[in-house]
Amino acid sequence: MSSQFDFENEVNSLMRLDKPLQAGPTARWQRKANDISGCGNLSLHSKSLNVSQHLSVNYSPSKNRSMSQSVNKTPSSKTRTPNSSKNRTPGKLKPSSKNTSLNRTPRHGDRFIPSRQATNFELGNYRILSENDEPAPTGSLAEEDYKRRMSENLQRASGVGGEGRILAFKARPAAAEGYHNNTKVLYSSSKKSVSDRKKTRHIPTTASRILDAPDLGNDFYLNLLDWSSNNLLAVVLARSVYLWDASSGDITMLMTMEGEEEYVSSVKWMPDGEHIAIGTSEAQVQLWDIASSKRMRNMKSHAARVSSLSWNDYILSSGSLDGFVHHHDVRVSDHHVATLTGHSQEVCGLEWSKDGRHLASGSNDNIVNVYSSMETKPMYSFTDHQSAVKAIAWCPWQSNVLASGGGSADRHIRFWNTHNGSCIKSVDTKSQVCAIRWSKHYKELVSSHGYAHNQLTIWSYPSMDWVQDLMGHTSRVLYLAMSPDGQTVCSGAADESLRLWDCFTLDPSHKKKPKSLSNTASSKINTLFSIR
Template sequence: MAQFLFEAELHRLLKLDTLIPNAPPARWQRKAEESGPGPSPVGVSPMKPVNPSHSYGKMLSKIPGERPGKSGSKIQSYPTKAGGDRYIPKRSTMQMEMANFLLTKENDPAEDSPTKKEQQKAWAVNLNGFDVEEAKILHLRGKAQNAPEGYQNNLNVLYNQKMAPGFSRKKSRYIPSNPEWVLDAPEIHDDYYLNLIDWSSQNFLAVALDDTVYLWSYGTRKLTPLLQTEHPDIYISSVSWIKDGDYLAVGTRSAEVQLWDVQPLRCLQTMTSHYGRVGALSWNSYILSSGARTGHIHHHDVRVAEHHVATLAGHTEEVCGLKWSLDGRYLASGGNDSLANVWPCTQGGDGNFAPLQTFTHHQGAVKAVAWCPWQMNVLATGGSTIDRHICIWNVCSGDRLSAVDIWFKCCTVF
């Protein structure tokens, strides 16, 4: 029976449009009682409570919050002043006690008793395993407290462990401003189109001074003469080391290409196929490529007597820059005709081989050519003082990735 009474009371409370028993008087009623008996203000008349027996009152009780209009549309209703201007739900006894406790604690300036503090400390120790007040690591004054005995920080163990044997931190590159060693180079030809210096993988420096080639060892700091031409009028025009550093290719003004073994200091082979001086050389395994003043590039197989295996004709003037890519797939050439060509790895005689890419953006002779060591299809080319630009190319698509004005950069730095 009590259950049905509870449900009936709950349904009655959910009907917001009905009168709330024991509700506080409305604001207009309180003002009327304070001002005493008298006429109500003009335009304001006290509202009467709705008669539950009236049909309109029954409709409101059935559909709370809505009442019909004249045209049948729904009109939003509002609570009557007879029942109060707001809905005040009932509060349970426990909630009232909790609110009273919080208000009393907020307004009470007295500090907690020692017994209560000890109880809170015991609770903290049981929940966290340590006292929160003693575990603070930041204080406004004083030194930080020591960690409890036996405490170990997991982060300290993680970041202080030894690194793997093959792992090393990346260090910033240091570029010295002063030279480590200065070498005299008398009688070196002041010719932009020649390539007279090359460094080997075994730390030997080959330098061509007029008609003589010298080898300088970085380890022993000794200078050794390698060769000297037979005629004083024939000078050395280019030098290039093989990848292993055991053999040196030498180009001369007389259109010859010589192959030298640096250990016994003797000439292994002399190759003649050009009709002008050889100003650029580059190795691709056992294939030696040479660029001449006529604009032709020859491929030489140094393993056989018939060394000339291919001819590339893509320049109209002297070839002054020549470089094979690290994977041996492409050959980059630069000439005095302001062209930079990219050739595929081809062999097979004197056929008409066409360049894979031809770059015409430079305005001067292209001597500097270099391949990216970590991205094999990226090429850098540099022009002369008339051009003053370094261009970065994608040889697969033929797009220019970037261009740098060297003169502008130098003026900005200095």
């Protein structure tokens, strides 16, 4: 019974809070002081030990946290070194000039800071990677052996002897056939070529000029914009054809269709810049003289609207909704001289090559046909496109290269070799291709697109690497025209605006002088429309 009462009394005494604790775990600050007092290097911590003794006398439970943080601090500012800083990193000890050795291992409380001054990492790495089975030398012998072998390797690398190398290719790249300088092939592989440097030329990404074009037709199959050699821009607005002088900014209306349901479906300047061909919804092909603003001829041979036109000297080719291409000789009264077959639907893209030897046509039947001169049957029919082909353009510096672009279901630009009928290259543009124009000064081309970005894109050729996007239109860019100097592109979009882009501007030091019209060409033009 006495043991039970003793236990109850002990429990009651422990639960009482008005008496000091008789037993319990040692406080943290006391354990810290004991660890410091047990350290062998007492001279370095004598001050902090005195602080611990001083704090043990004035200990108060409410200040336990602040005192535990100040154990390692100097007790008063009087004993501090005059040059000491308040922001000094704790635990970094400054060696004394009298009693401190550089090789002494410092201790600060319970932190151990090893000395690494005598460590030789290069020697250790050499020992680890050494292929010799014999035990590695120690001390100064190891260092001498390391230096000796390093010197031998450096001599071999510099060509003094042997074929060994410190760093060497496992398999050296071999020079291609025809190259005799292996070193040049090896060390010039990462250099940029001249064509790469040309990509860094400055291309303005904003239009230099924006023209309002109300009632500009939103029809993928029509061709309502063209730029003459005399710097006149022809644009079709509703039922009328307007001429904008790019030099002066003057605007004149050339003609207007008479019927309310009639409209202009295509325009194409003659190379002389003095006459223009106009295709209409009434299946007519009209010829107009710009100087007199009079219609010279009205030729009718198609059964439906004329949506595409192209000139080859005095031969005017027209593509129609009826699926046929007609050749018109404007020198004679019986103008219709040939009918080209090969398409089953509307011919919306038509262009003669620069040398006049081939005619390319694109149609809503997804076919690109190439005709030789005046032949009525196509020499090649390309069926790779999966949508209507309106964008047709011949390369100005390679007469046998043809570029074609497909509609929204195809989105590809394809390049054709008309010598052998093969596809040279194909690139997915990710959007409807509405028109293509080649640059006259750079090995580049520009294409106009529809959904989703309605942008113009400049490509390098033949790599077809992306060069620049020209943004600004809010609807699909259906029409493209190139200025006579080849430096400016005009784009017409369904947002009823025309934008001029100086994307092929030449360096002033490299500009070429425009060639004057020869006497032979002038005489040919003067007699061109002698037949009424």
